[in-house]
Amino acid sequence: MSVPIGTETLEIAPGRTREIGCTGAGAVRMLKVKPLGLPDDRIKQEDILRELTISLSWDGEKKPSVWAPLGDFFATSPGLNSFKTRPMGCVDGEFYSYFYMPFSDGMRLSIGNDGDASRKLAVELETVSLDEVAASKLLRFRAAWHGDDFTGLDSERFLHKRGDRWPDWPLLVVNGRGRYVGMSQHVWKYGGWWGEGDEKFFVDGEAFPSTIGTGSEDYIGYAWAADPPFITFSSPSASISRINPDAQQDTSVCRFHLSDDVPFEKGFQGFIEVMPNRDCRPAVYDVCAYWYGDSSSSNPYSAVPLEKRRHLRPSREMQHVMPSTFEVIKPGPGMIEGENMAVVRTGSGRHWIQDMAGFADGTWSGDGQLIWTEGKLGDEIEMEFTVGESGRRELVAAFTKAADYGAFALSLDGKPLARDIDLFDEKVTTTGEIPLGAFDLTPGKHVLTAKAIGQNPKAKTGATGGYLFGLDYLRIKETKQ
Template identity: 30%
Template sequence: MRFGCLLMCFCLWSSTLVTASEKVTLDSLLEEMTSRETLARFPQPAYSCSQASSYDRESEDPSNHHAWFANADRSQWVRIEENEVDGETRKEYVMMDQEGPGAIVRFWGTWHGPRGEKFSNGTLRIYLDGSDTPAIEGPIQDVLDQGMLAGAPLSQGVSPRTPYGQRGHNLYLPIPYAKHCKVTYETDVLVDIGARRGEALYYQINYRTYEPGTEVESFSMDQLAESKDAIAEAQRQLTGRFRPDANSTTSSSGELGTGNKMTAQLKGSQAVRQISLKLDAEDMAQALRSTVLKIEFDGEPCVWVPVGEFFGIGYQPSEYKSFYTQMKSDGTLVSYWVMPFEKSANITLQNLGDEPVNADLHVRSSQWKWDDRSMHFHAVWQELYHVDSFVDSERPGDAAYDVNYVTVDGKGVYVGDTLTVFNGAAAWWGEGDEKIYVDGETFPSHFGTGTEDYYGYAWCRPEKFDAPFHAQPTGDGNLAGGFSVNSRYRGLDAIPFTESIKFDMEMWHWKSTKVNYAPTAFFYARPGATANVDPDPEAAAREVTRSRGDMGTIYLVEGVLEGENLNVDSKTGGMIEQQISGTWGWSNEQQMWWRDTNVGDELVLMFPVEEAGRYKLVANLTQAGDYAIADVMVNDQKAKTIDSYADGVSSREVSLGEFDLAEGVNRLTVRIAGHNEKAIKRGMFGLDYLKLEPVK
């Protein structure tokens, strides 16, 4: 009993540790960042959160469609300054110029040189409180994610497998300022507005502005050194194993048949500190979508979300970890959102699918002192199903439109979102920008530069990554078409609102196709707040989309063996890739691409045959100006010599002949024999598919 009282006292003390600070400092902001429960109380001292970015400045009037969705979201500035420094004129491009007191709380960027030829590394400078001497100065990549200020995850890019020049660069180390902040960029590479010829710099800077009179200690490099222990502790808490301050566990487990529910009930003034859930079903993808998490706090419905979306994986299991959500290696889903309530909480799982689901649910909680700053946790979900991207439009973006994630009326704090997409085309689906309106703004105080930029990465890259505040557990659908899921979680960059918040994201696709687009929005709000997204049981129960064939958006030749799916037995040179394009008439919009070979190089592919017999083999092959002459053999029997040179790119079927094939694995051998006299000698060979026709 004495231990329980001590724990309760500790929880009450820790919940006010950051907000009771008399002065905003680097250390206090780091402490606030790593305190999950701080988000559950309306901010004190009060602040607004806004964004400076390189969005296209033509976007001024929503009634002017072309301008509103303008896409030159790079190398756009507040202004351009020419400053005298040590007797020389220095041109600086101003990215942000803001009165304080305040703090930069997230800084994202990516860049490239003119026409992508050279990746620049210009100088970033951050001037504080009117000083002519920058508090921070260095190559932009060093400042953002090369450890000049801090290590990961406070300073972190995305997947190390992503080519460096195509990464998003993220800085979460807070930079407080007492009176004023100006951020500039300088480079010796040609820069023109919108980067139509010169260097392209894309950036987003999220910053707080505190209420007048708030005392803020401005950042300095000396103070950064003094805070090394606080930084190390923040890094540890952001990435380390987390044990919530909970002294009670409520559990429920069993089989959920169609329409059945299980509920964990909590009473008294408490806070949910952790929800862990493990599902077992024959069809896990469908179970993750059709099993819904519903939560009522103090009699108000606050959460209605499919469990896969709530825990940040959509409906494809993928091990990952953020600061607020996680999927463990054994499939356990975990949420660390702190969810306070004054009197009661009902946490319900319901199976809306056609097949039974086994569920094991555990809710950990502890005491919470409810006050006039305490807020309920909310999450809402919707899916735009088989919607058109740019219908009957000749130019990409002409039919872009804004998708409303959520509009909330009331008082609260917006804390993040997860977006699950099934992309119907082998092209980038997320060119669109976020637009966030706070408390009735007529123009958004957050106007972004691209969906992937909002979610922390860049250049529509498909590689998986996870970090405390940004994650892509699966990005397979980004360029190839198919399934992707992105999450952005907010700590210091959470957005307070006193009357309302409206979050829109542009649907801006590079192809005319169909898309499933399912955002989940997370926010805290005082009792009585309302959102415009209602529960949608029909959408959650609907069969999940598993392939582009389900979407009806892909060209497929029935009954063939796709070249990109054949196993490579051996090769003596060159590189093998799965090349993706919807342009050249490839089945499944992919081919097996063997490139950069030399004469004499040999590739052996394995193809399966269900029943032994005599077959006619037909290969759909690519031809282009840098494709080679190749000898093709089937089970070591010479089939044909094929010259794949052509003026232009196309694919065509070539009969290889008739062969006796064994049941099981057979071999297709390709040997580079030479080059057409007109060809560029890169030794290319491309196999779209093999067709096996039984010979009677």
């Protein structure tokens, strides 16, 4: 029997929460929410819908099964964006959900307001009665929103190419028994295409994903549509509800598994690879994931405070803003990037700043290096750096190694250092920090010189020679007294 609770207008004061609930056994089969009295300014609308939150709890549970910013829960963000799918959508400024949400001992819908002004919403909820025993056997609906949350994972395995799981970015990581039924994703970016990353689903602890896709755009359903002008679309199980014709700034997509849900008995780990083009910066990702689970598959994610869920909208110049799997390693104290050092002289060849973001090792500070190629045996590259204060200082440096890199003698201000360096390695990687010695440095300019003195017997000579040199950074350290 259908039990419409009806439409109720809720006014929610700043910092407060309003609740709607019912007792007994049943299922929510329709939920509609219409924000009222929103300002005309679209940015303000978007911010308000991140300030408002929705949560759903079943059977008296203390931690809700569902928590998300209001608009994100209904599979579109930021703001009110018109779209239609079978389970969720937004029509004429009203969000809807037709996900079937059973309970055996009551339910509670809570809407919170973390903003600084009162908000009004029209809420329509329809439930259907169920037998208590039958309802207790049904999986419970769950949903969780996050941005860059590695809950349940060893994050170091995923960060900045150092880990074996890079560039996987988590959609949902959950233990227990259940069924994954979809996700909605919001991306803010400037520059090139973002959608090359594949979806990967690991079921019940498998070492290799039983589902691995061919690109985010294929998963969402608009493959080979990565050329402007971009358009929105709706379909029964997928949608693009927000995108600009040039695909800059906000993109909002969703993908639901209606006839192809992913069952799991012990756990589920769903990922999307973060693989934007090199010029796709900045980029911000957030996601709302949906699944059904039994009592062993509760929602593992925590509610996100307002300051961490606000829409950042980084400017085009803020290219350091990226998901943590793609963040640039920032210089540490006393570090002088190789790419910031002036090259005073080279005996031969050429030098330039090389982008190292595409190499798998991924440990270059600033994602770049100063590289010297086509140098000849016996020739030198002189690199200038500046010291601010006089004193005894320790110098360390990090270099690049590869199969066609050479061996070098180093000197500082014309005085040979105590060690030579061999930059050969079978793969393109970094040396880590190498101590160069302690020196009495005066204020002003100093010159670090690298002289090509030979090759490792295993080295390979390519089109750019066999004496390549790469400097990641130089670091000036205070000496221990």
